[in-house]
Amino acid sequence: MREHDYSFHGGLNRAKVGRYLTLVATSISGTVVFVLLSAVDVAKRYGLNVNLPPAILSLVGAGMVYTVLFWTLNRYAWRWPFLNAALKVPDLAGRWSCEGRSLKPDGSVGYTWSATLTIFQTWDKIRVRMKTDQSGSDSIAAALICDDAEGYRLLYNYRNDPNIGEVELRSHLGSCMLLFSKDIQSAEGEYFNGHGRFTFGMMSLKRDHGKGHQ
Known part of the structure; x- marks a missing residue:
């Protein structure tokens, strides 16, 4: 048998958590992409031949960042005291x-x-x-x-x-x-x-x- 979904009542709504993660992922992705593109521009000003492969941008895309954030929350971060106090999900494991x-x-x-x-x-x-x-x-x-x-x-x-x-x-x-x-x-x-x-x-x-x- 494997773990299965469970409903939760009385804490922070999971749909809201998903929206918060989306906002955070979008912000992080946008910031990282901006920094990388700015670094490339600076390098070119100094005559350096620097290219930013599309694969690198895909790794810091909002979807990828969201996946990493959700995995971290689902496996570990929900137990962290400051997050657990907001989520109100008891750690029964x-x-x-x-x-x-x-x-x-x-x-x-x-x-x-x-x-x-x-x-x-x-x-x-x-x-x-x-x-x-x-x-x-x-x-x-x-x-x-x-x-x-x-x-x-x-x-x-x-x-x-x-x-x-x-x-x-x-x-x-x-x-x-x-x-x-x-x-x-x-x-x-x-x-x-x-x-x-x-x-x-x-x-x-x-x-x-x-x-x-x-």
């Missing part, structure tokens, strides 16, 4: 220890389980991978909400596939809603399974420090 509780219809605990949840995240894509001793699941769609009052909410749908040999388990689809703390070090959530396995329950996450970003 990394590994999380998960403790789950499957509930019975009356609300009592049916059984407990443990898992490792790994989040791969860039500015515009995400993937949530959960692994237990019996099965693994991957997100197929997600939405992230910035809640100034409580923290950050991650809602995602997933597909779960049991390990070979787990004859009592079936592949199934499910949904999960997690509320991350404001310091992004823990989370509490609920999950609901269906279309193959009708269970529901609660889960708690704690960030696994020392694993680095994904």
Whole structure:
């Protein structure tokens, strides 16, 4: 499975970010082209035979500059503190220890389980991978909400596939809603399974420090 797009609510609109990047790319490209052409003119005044190949101008064109800026923002710059404060996109990437509780219809605990949840995240894509001793699941769609009052909410749908040999388990689809703390070090959530396995329950996450970003 690969990372997929996710919707984001509560922060700086992505369309606006794209417009800002376009303006910055146009300004940078125009400035660099002006400097290069001016340098050529100066060189010719001193009798130097200097030519500026079209390939050089294409490398500093607005489209190329935009591509570089977007790649930098998407992979790295969105995590920089001053940009992250404006974008309001929480950095959830990394590994999380998960403790789950499957509930019975009356609300009592049916059984407990443990898992490792790994989040791969860039500015515009995400993937949530959960692994237990019996099965693994991957997100197929997600939405992230910035809640100034409580923290950050991650809602995602997933597909779960049991390990070979787990004859009592079936592949199934499910949904999960997690509320991350404001310091992004823990989370509490609920999950609901269906279309193959009708269970529901609660889960708690704690960030696994020392694993680095994904």
